[in-house]
Amino acid sequence: MWWNRGKSPRLKEWIRLETQKEKIVKAVEGGNDFPSELFQYLAAFLGVSSKQYDQSDWTLIIEAFYFCLSKSPQVKLPITTPSNESSKEESWDYPERNWHLYSHLLAKTYGWELEYISCLQVEEALAKIQEIIVDDQLSREFEYGLSEVAYHYDKHSKTSKFVPLPRPHWMRTKIQPIKKSLIPKALLPMGVVIADGVLPEDLMPKEILH
Numbered sequence: 001m002w003w004n005r006g007k008s009p010r011l012k013e014w015i016r017l018e019t020q021k022e023k024i025v026k027a028v029e030g031g032n033d034f035p036s037e038l039f040q041y042l043a044a045f046l047g048v049s050s051k052q053y054d055q056s057d058w059t060l061i062i063e064a065f066y067f068c069l070s071k072s073p074q075v076k077l078p079i080t081t082p083s084n085e086s087s088k089e090e091s092w093d094y095p096e097r098n099w100h101l102y103s104h105l106l107a108k109t110y111g112w113e114l115e116y117i118s119c120l121q122v123e124e125a126l127a128k129i130q131e132i133i134v135d136d137q138l139s140r141e142f143e144y145g146l147s148e149v150a151y152h153y154d155k156h157s158k159t160s161k162f163v164p165l166p167r168p169h170w171m172r173t174k175i176q177p178i179k180k181s182l183i184p185k186a187l188l189p190m191g192v193v194i195a196d197g198v199l200p201e202d203l204m205p206k207e208i209l210h
Helices: 011-030 034-046 058-071 097-110 114-118 122-145
Strands: 151-154 159-162
Touching: 011 034, 011 097, 011 114, 011 122, 034 058, 097 114, 097 122
Parallel strands: none
Antiparallel strands: 151 159
């Protein structure tokens, strides 16, 4: 198989491997059959039946796993940014949905054949998928902004306030770190100020030494 020759997996195979990798993580968190899920990943990547790993040395198994990870494309795009938000399972989800979802987006937008889409470089495919989702999001935001449901009426102030349409986490403005600035000691509060646990140590007021 072509990924046996040291090449990085293309889009369809990469999606399959990433799906299996998620199963490994869930197996670790949920106490399911972790070895079995790991063997399935290695079998998919290396093209060797999962039964061949049952009697193998565990150290070699882990080394093989990390080797596979090193050959997998390292994609650095906003759409692949990790999120702490829990994903909601929809009633129409099924095990191999990701491939059909991504290929559908690309086929619908560009008119490409599924065989061509399956062989795309992963980062190139995901970059285009990101642009498709951004276009769709901005279009929906424009249409949403023209409707009455986008404005919340406050009875007390008798004014309407625009309520933005939620965006995916990777489209939101990143929280910027607090900008530090030096202030004269004379401007610090008078008396004894107890600030234990209020701010991290690096943000606590410090005396300026001349």
